[in-house]
Amino acid sequence: MDETRGRPPGRKIHWHTYALNHRSAWRHPLVGYVVGFLLAVSGLLSGLTHWHNSMPAFIPSTLLNLYMICVAFTWGFGPAIFTLGAGLLVIDLLYVEPYAMFFRRGDFYGVVFFVFFALAGIIIAAMVQQREAARVQAQQMAEEAREAQHRLENFIGLVSHELKTPLAATQGTVQLAKRKLRRYETDPLGPEQQERNNQIIRSVQQALNNAYSQTTVQTRLVNDLLDASRIHGQKLRLIQKPCELNQIVRAAVENQRAIAVNRRIELEEDPDTRLIVCVDADRIGQVIANYLSNALKYSPADRPVSVRLRQDGERVKVLVSDEGPGLPPQEQERIWTRFYRVSGIHSQHNSGVPHVGLGVGLHLCKGIIEQHHGEVGVDSELGEGSTFWFTLPLQECVQPIFETAVPL
DSSP: HHHHHHHHSOOOOHHHHHHHHHGGGGGGGHHHHHHHHHHHHHEEEEEHHHHHHTOOOOOHHHHHHHHHHHHHHHHHHHHHHHHHHHHHHHHHHHHOHHHHHHHHHHHHHHHHHHHHHHHHHHHHHHHHHHHHHHHHHHHHHHHHHHHHHHHHHHHHHHHHHHHHHHHHHHHHHHHHHHHHHHHHHHOOGGGHHHHHHHHHHHHHHHHHHHHHHHHHHHHHHHHHHHHHHHHTTTTTOOOEEEEEEHHHHHHHHHHHHHSTTTEEEEEETTTOOOOOEEEEEHHHHHHHHHHHHHHHSSOOTOOOOEEEEEEEETTEEEEEEEOOOOOOGGGTTTTSTOOOOOTOOOOOSSSOOOOOOOHHHHEEEHHHHHHHEEEEEEEOOSSEEEEEEEEEEEESSSSSEEEEOOOO
């Protein structure tokens, strides 16, 4: 999706649905049918009163057009046409020779008058309704533009904070390492200083390792932004070749185990089944790593995260389950949106994985899997944890290795 521009590409604006959801209850079309009926009844009663008292009658066609325009603007095309039909029936009963006589006698002028009057009413109702539809559409686009602008402003603030945090930590650890090395270089050497020197070296190595870890986080954030931009521009390229999905999953699990050494990640698979898929192994590993990172980030540290492989006919399904807080139903579609972050759900402080993120991880996963002709999804209930999954087709590549950039 294209979240920063107001509405996704190719998405049609259903103004009628929007109007029903945003109008007051009294503007529902059913109310319009009732109002149209009451207007026709009032015209009938007024005509009968004038006829009974031998009073001059009002101009029925003018009032009928006014009624129809008001109903079309307020309640839509259907109630306006109903009002037109009911009004023509009243005019037929009270004010003119019955319309049926025009057709029966072949009265050309009477027929033409009736037809043109009815067509004029329909055209007027359609024009008024289209004008209202254009207004509703403009209102929706304005609301979406405001929402996109608000999201962009939040994203700019988020990026500034998230990218600044690892940079500040890196600068601090590098400065600390420099000071320790400078002190190490100025200290006099002697036999009794050897152990102290070793301790200084180990502390400097630890500081540099921390700096490297922070720069790794920074690199991942920047790469996520670049990949999100490539997916949005339909420029994400894949190098696909036949791979064993079991090995890709195992490698991703082992990498996460090395990062979160205090967490338990369980892998469920059939070791006797080789699941061959035609994929970009690095990108699929990126998807699994993202799923695992989210599961570890939001689930309690004392609870395991499980990874399962399931074959379903000509497709294979990879599932990553956690025992975290779960997701409300209304959030389960939004989480795949670029730059979207679920509010009210916080990561665990002792998760063992970095907490920084820009809200593009799941969007990247969706784009990568869809370019592999697969599907993504989540099964979750509040308080019951979540299971994120994706599917891939079990098929061989036509060529041993090929490169694709399929539009999303």
